[in-house]
Amino acid sequence: MPIEALDRTSLPGLRVRGRNVIALVLAPEFPISAWFAALDRQISNVPGFFADRPVVVDLAAILEGAPESALVILEGLESRDLRLVGVEGVDPVRLEATPWRRLASILNGRDISLEGRAQSRRRDLATPAPSLLIDGPVRSGQSVVFEAGDVTVVGAVASGAEVIAGGSIHIYGALRGRALAGLKSGAEARIFCRALEAEMIGIDRLYRTAEHWGPPLHGRPAQVRCDRDALKLSPLV
């Protein structure tokens, strides 16, 4: 039946819902070959890191120097099976007639994220940030994602589980899985746990896997924070 023949009222109502998703932002830097080598090392060290996660590429740093390298970078990222959902810091006109043209024009996440971050820094102390309390262990295979603020877990985070928070992460138990903090608050977020046995920890855009910290910290109460663009792990006494 042609569409025109349908009575307008018989068409189903269209339901549209809003959804926030968390994308990882990659900002390539010069020299590009070294940057890709570092990316490959990350991917081989933590194979699941990018798995099925949306990725946004920030090309601002690249385009100031060599605008023609944008296509090389985007091709390089796609060949590594990253799920590109957006390109930032580039004029959509420049990507005209490439497969990434729409990626550049649909996302304007940059302003929103900057705004969110500025707001969180200026946060009025009288109105505390929202927090999420998990009153029990986070089991293997479970993923706790709370973009709005801090996450507190009263129990352990199992191997194969992950906790992702907009702010800090507090774990009153052993951290054996992954904890990624500071998606919204940035470098001021911290991770606390009663026993550090994690597979991976991350704050803001920095992360480390278990092999980066030695036996002295393993199994001990610890805190993780950002210090001058590096993750700093220290025992909690």
Add this chain to the structure above:
Amino acid sequence: MSTVMVVTSGKGGVGKTTSSAALGAALAQAGQNVVVVDFDVGLRNLDLVMGAERRVVFDLVNVIQGDAKLPQALIRDKRLETLSLLPASQTRDKDALTEAGVARVIAELRERFDWIVCDSPAGIEKGATLAMRFADLAVVVTNPEVSSVRDSDRIIGLLDSKTVRAEAGDPLPKHLLLTRYDSARASRGEMMKVADVLEILAIPLLGTVVETPDVLTASNLGCPVTLHNPNSPAARAYAQAARRLLGHDHFVGRQQVRRGGIMSRLFGKRRAAA
């Protein structure tokens, strides 16, 4: 008041079927009316372990699809009058199970039995999720090694989210049954200790079944170990687990394990029973 108990683990080969048969028989020996249901459609084993493989005519899938009535598919144990088996189909696969069909069969079994023991297949797919779906109680079978413990942790997460009870906001009681345990190897550090497993899984301990040749012998003879050799350490552990399930015996709490009390408790009781 009937109880639906799922015996599950995530990982294969840890002793779900052996434990289902042994716990089912132990509950039946304690006077309960018990049915053990094999949910491992396509890879049925429970009939072998219970020595009923030559008596299977109709199975769970036949009942779900309406080809047979429930009493036609139930096989009563020849040794224990109060123990029955509902076998799985060997020629079908897990897609033959439907949630509505399983719900109907479980409801029918509830009218006839005190205990419905659901022997779950390995994995976290349809067979395993339907075996746990209507449970009132879960027994998580775990071996003292890291992959089994992590898989059990995953299953506990599913028990807390995918069961009818959990969806209604009523937390499902979960008990740990540690099998193939060797205390000598654990004390030498070659195997995880009971306390290590409890620390990770954080659920109460129903029992510790030591690694013993009796279990394999009993399985090969098609007789639950609690019936075959009631005095073997494994049979006693299952019998004690059954008493705990019936509320006749206390659970071993985490603190007691930390104090190193578990072995003396278990062995002390065992001596008292002997």
